[in-house]
Amino acid sequence: MRRAAAAVLCAILLVATAAPWIASNPPDLPFGDRAFAPPMRVHLHDTDGWHAPFVYRQRLVNRIDRTYVEDHTARVPLRWWTNGRLVSIDPGAGPLLWCGADALGRDLCARLVYGARLSLGVAVLGACGALLLGALLGAVAGSSGGRLDTLITTVADFVLVLPIVYLVIVLRATRPLVISPAEAFWLMTILFAFVAWPDVARGVRSIVATERTRDYAAAVRALGAGRWRVMTHLLPAAYGFLRIEFVLLIPALLAAESTLSFVGFGFGGATPSWGGLLKDGEALTAMYAAPWLLLPAAALFVVVLALQTVAGARAGVAGSVVDTTAPRR
Amino acid sequence: MIHATAAHVLRRFVAALLVVLSVSTAAFVLARLAPGDETTTDVMEGVDPKAIADTRDRLGLDRPFPVQLAQFTWDLLRLDLGESAKFDRPVAALVAERGANTARLAFVALLLATLIGLPLGVVTGAYSGTWVSRLVSTASIAVLACPPLVAVLVLLYIATTTAWISVAPGDLLVPALALGLPVGAALERLQSQATHDAMASLDLLAAAARGIPSHRLVWVHAARQSLRPVLGVYGIVIGSLFSGSIAVEFATSWPGLGRLMLDAVQYGDVRLVAGCVFAAGVCLAVGNLVADTLRSVVDPRVRDLS
Numbered sequence: 013m014r015r016a017a018a019a020v021l022c023a024i025l026l027v028a029t030a031a032p033w034i035a036s037n038p039p040d041l042p043f044g045d046r047a048f049a050p051p052m053r054v055h056l057h058d059t060d061g062w063h064a065p066f067v068y069r070q071r072l073v074n075r076i077d078r079t080y081v082e083d084h085t086a087r088v089p090l091r092w093w094t095n096g097r098l099v100s101i102d103p104g105a106g107p108l109l110w111c112g113a114d115a116l117g118r119d120l121c122a123r124l125v126y127g128a129r130l131s132l133g134v135a136v137l138g139a140c141g142a143l144l145l146g147a148l149l150g151a152v153a154g155s156s157g158g159r160l161d162t163l164i165t166t167v168a169d170f171v172l173v174l175p176i177v178y179l180v181i182v183l184r185a186t187r188p189l190v191i192s193p194a195e196a197f198w199l200m201t202i203l204f205a206f207v208a209w210p211d212v213a214r215g216v217r218s219i220v221a222t223e224r225t226r227d228y229a230a231a232v233r234a235l236g237a238g239r240w241r242v243m244t245h246l247l248p249a250a251y252g253f254l255r256i257e258f259v260l261l262i263p264a265l266l267a268a269e270s271t272l273s274f275v276g277f278g279f280g281g282a283t284p285s286w287g288g289l290l291k292d293g294e295a296l297t298a299m300y301a302a303p304w305l306l307l308p309a310a311a312l313f314v315v316v317l318a319l320q321t322v323a324g325a326r327a328g329v330a331g332s333v334v335d336t337t338a339p340r341r
Numbered sequence: 342m343i344h345a346t347a348a349h350v351l352r353r354f355v356a357a358l359l360v361v362l363s364v365s366t367a368a369f370v371l372a373r374l375a376p377g378d379e380t381t382t383d384v385m386e387g388v389d390p391k392a393i394a395d396t397r398d399r400l401g402l403d404r405p406f407p408v409q410l411a412q413f414t415w416d417l418l419r420l421d422l423g424e425s426a427k428f429d430r431p432v433a434a435l436v437a438e439r440g441a442n443t444a445r446l447a448f449v450a451l452l453l454a455t456l457i458g459l460p461l462g463v464v465t466g467a468y469s470g471t472w473v474s475r476l477v478s479t480a481s482i483a484v485l486a487c488p489p490l491v492a493v494l495v496l497l498y499i500a501t502t503t504a505w506i507s508v509a510p511g512d513l514l515v516p517a518l519a520l521g522l523p524v525g526a527a528l529e530r531l532q533s534q535a536t537h538d539a540m541a542s543l544d545l546l547a548a549a550a551r552g553i554p555s556h557r558l559v560w561v562h563a564a565r566q567s568l569r570p571v572l573g574v575y576g577i578v579i580g581s582l583f584s585g586s587i588a589v590e591f592a593t594s595w596p597g598l599g600r601l602m603l604d605a606v607q608y609g610d611v612r613l614v615a616g617c618v619f620a621a622g623v624c625l626a627v628g629n630l631v632a633d634t635l636r637s638v639v640d641p642r643v644r645d646l647s
Contacts, residue, residue, distance in 0.1 A: 173360050173629065175621035177584040178602055182368050182614060185375045185606045267488035271588040274490055275603055290494060294592055299494075300501050309491045317486035 017321035024315060028128035034098050035122035036108040039284050043107050046070070046117035048078045048302045052109050058087065065090045069105045078301065112304040114292050123284035124308060130193065130285040132262075132315070134200050134269045139261035141205025143254055146212025147247065153213065154220030155243045165217065168210035176207045180268070184277045193283045200278060204265045212257055219250040259323040263316040270312060286312055346637055353633060357626035361619060362417060368618035369413050372611040378402055379426035381609055400426055413615070422619065423612040427605065432616035435601065440620040443590070443597035447582040447628075449513055450521030454578075458525035459571070462532025466567075467540055467559040469533075477529070484526035489585030493519035493592045508593070516593045520585055524578055531574060535567030542566065572639050576632030583625055598624070 027034050043049075052067045066089045068082035088105040092098070101108045111121040153164035180203055187199060223229060223246045232245050266286075272278035273287030274294070286308040292298065293305030379400055380393050397403050401412065416423055422432035461481070465474035487495065496515050500506040508515055539545060540563050548562050549555075587599035594600075598620055605613035 170360065173357070173625065174364055175583065175618060175625050177587055177599075178618045178621045179364065179368065179371075181587075181602060181606055182371045182375075182618065185614075186371055188376050189607075263486075263488070267490065268584075270488070271490050271584075274588055275591045277603070277606070287490070290490065294494065294497075299498050303498060303502075306494055306498060309494045312488065312491050313486055316488065317483070320482075320486055 013321055014324070017318040020314065020318045021322065024128065024318075025132070027125055028132055030098075031122075031125045031129055033096060035119070035125045036097055036100050036110065037119040037122045039119065039122040039126040040282060041118065043113065043117040043119075045072050046107060046109065046113045047115055048298075049080050049109055049113040049117065050302075051112040051304050053082075054090070055087075058084075063087060063089070067101060067108065070109070111307050112302065114289075114302075114305060115298070120289075120304060120307060123289055124286075124311060127284040127286045127289055127308065128311070130197060130279060130283065131266060131269055131287070131312075134197060134204065134285075135262045135265040137201045138204030138208065138265045138269075139258055141201060142208035142261055143212055143258055145205055146209040146257075147216050147250065147254060149209065150213035150216025151220050151243050151247050151250070154217040155224055155246050156239060157221070157224075161217070161221075164213065168213050171207065171210045172214075177268075177271075180207060180272065181275075181277050184272065189276070190280045193279055196279045196283070200269060200272065204268060208261055208265065212254070212261075215253050215257065216247075216250045219253060220246045223249045256323055259319055263319050266312060266315060270308075346634070349637055350630065350634055353630055357622075357630065361622035361626060364622050365417060365615045365619040366410075366414060369611060369615040370410065372606070372609070372614040373406065373409070375606075375609060377609045379609055379611065396426070400424075413612075417615075417619075422616040425605075425610055425613040425616070427608045427610040427613060432612050435613065436598070436616045436620040439596060439598045439601040439617075440624060442595065443583075443586055443599065444624055446513065446516055446520065446586060446589070446595060446597060447579070447624075449517040450524065450582055451578065453517055453521035454525035454528055457521075458528030459532050462529040462571075463536050463559060463564060463567075465529065466533035466536025467563065469537065478533070481526035481529045484522050485530065487523050488588075489520055489523060490588040490592070492523055493589045497592060510594055516586075516589045516595045519589045519593070520582055523585075524582065527574075527578070528571065532567060532571050535570045536563050539563040539566035569639055572632075572635055575635065576629050579628035579632055580625060583621065583628075 037043075049070055049072075052070065054065050054067060056062060056065060066087040068084055069086065069088055070080045071083045073079050073081050086105075088101045090108075091100050091102070094100055099108070107113075107119060109119055109121065111119075111124060114120055114123070149164050149168075153161040183203055184199065187195070191199070220243075224242075229242060229246060232242050237245070269278055269285065270287030270290065273283075273285045274290050276291070279285040279288050289308040290306070293302070293308070298305055379402065380396055383393050383396065401409055404412075413423070420433075422436065424430070425432050425435055428435055458481075461477050465477050465481075468474050469478075484492075493516065496506065496519050497508060500508045500515055506514055506518075536559070540559070545558060545562055545566075549558055553562070586597060587603075589595065590597040590599040591603065598617055602614065602617040602621075604610075605617055
């Protein structure tokens with residue numbers, strides 16, 4: 013199971029990295045006559061017998077109800093590796109829409125794939141930041157003890173009891189609502205790192221504080237190692253904890269990013285992050301008429317499930333409840 | 342023991358009060374730093390400049406920032422949260438009303454999670470290997486991977502396509518399920534592990550040797566042992582309910598604190614923003630206090646350590 017989950021994660025990362033080659037259309041290009049077009053189906057067989065994979069051209073039959081039919085008069089074969097795209101069709105036959113289109117007729121598949129870059133990027137980098145900050149502060153607190161320890165622990169405890177989501181929204185609001193995707197990306201990454209570090213720091217601190225009393229630590233000190241030197245010897249003991257924490261922080265931050273973008277305080281309107289995309293699918297009418305707009309939710313589910321599987325069953329439970337908003341005691 | 346518990350609770354109460362006061366002040370400062378203020382929408386809508394000047398005067402927007410901050414802090418210390426510029430109502434009343442809605446949602450969600458999660462956890466923990474517990478475990482692993490945002494959208498989708506659940510505004514079921522099910526799944530997994538560990542312990546073996554019937558072993562002896570690890574996470578769960586409720590409130594139009602907060606930030610209603618953060622801080626602190634008290638009653642080590 014863990015192997016399979018890891019493979020799924022690798023595949024998703026690969027797709028996100030190779031987005032420009034994977035996506036069949038640009039993510040922001042609206043196709044005017046394809047609003048709410050359903051996902052295209054791949055066929056292998058028609059009345060003439062078996063063929064290489066092909067699709068049918070979509071035809072809009074009712075502009076008000078937005079109903080589409082497949083045009084069965086001609087097969088449109090899939091082309092591999094043309095114009096730098098993995099899969100494409102003859103442009104004359106209209107856009108290739110694997111996952112359907114949104115209200116403006118933009119390719120949802122392309123938006124999902126590009127959105128993975130933003131959503132996963134924020135979550136992974138935010139987790140890295142929190143881990144670095146938490147490991148450093150936790151190690152300093154645990155290995156030095158005394159006032160510095162009390163200071164760091166108090167700050168961590170303080171951050172842990174804050175109503176974090178509310179504060180993140182206030183902090184996000186200090187910037188204009190519409191900001192560039194790059195700015196939103198870094199703003200969220202830094203915010204997440206700053207709200208998630210205390211959990212990491214507490215764990216590292218308690219591990220390092222225990223290690224400090226061991227004989228090898230005394231030996232290092234006796235050999236004349238300074239504070240930093242001792243710390244580099246103690247920190248490896250926390251590797252296992254940090255690894256699990258990293259895998260569990262990503263789903264938490266992924267959920268945080270999608271929630272923020274969903275309520276309009278993350279990536280701005282046209283930017284395709286997973287939470288932002290879900291905003292399009294949220295309206296009940298859209299949900300009824302175009303359920304494929306909920307695919308980003310499925311993507312979130314798959315990634316979170318895979319990460320929890322990789323982290324291990326027991327850790328997964330702890331991680332899903334361990335939220336950056338609450339104290340751990 | 343009573344005395345020690347009381348001292349522990351009192352210490353936590355003072356700390357929580359300090360946190361709430363300082364964080365509301367920070368929210369006030371940050372919200373003032375944000376571009377625009379209470380009159381920005383009026384200006385954009387072309388409201389009469391005279392009226393805008395009146396509003397600015399009434400809200401004290403033209404006074405220097407330190408003066409505004411001092412006024413706010415003084416009001417806060419007297420527990421006066423001021424007036425909301427957007428809703429023309431006292432912030433305290435508004436926040437109490439919406440905060441009560443969020444608290445109700447969170448409470449029902451927690452109740453659902455507990456009622457569903459704990460019994461199922463006992464079943465999967467005690468009778469692992471049967472098809473029932475395999476089914477339940479698989480389902481709860483799947484539900485566990487649904488953040489509240491995903492859960493609420495899936496439930497809304499089920500509701501709109503099948504009409505099994507009502508999504509009329511003000512209906513509690515969908516938001517409470519969306520918020521409670523993932524927590525219930527987490528509780529199920531935890532209770533399952535705790536029950537499993539308890540069943541393997543030596544005193545359960547001794548109890549079984551005394552001839553105590555197996556259902557009593559599972560539901561009384563093992564359940565009592567598993568109480569401690571499970572109750573331990575309730576404080577954390579309350580926090581996660583709070584952060585998850587924003588997405589749920591937004592998607593289901595539940596008139597809670599999260600929605601109020603989003604409105605307040607959008608309209609640059611600084612007093613209301615600070616009031617929402619204040620209320621959220623209070624709710625979280627109360628939740629944590631309750632969870633902590635429960636824990637220190639169940640587990641004496643918590644008292645002795647702090």
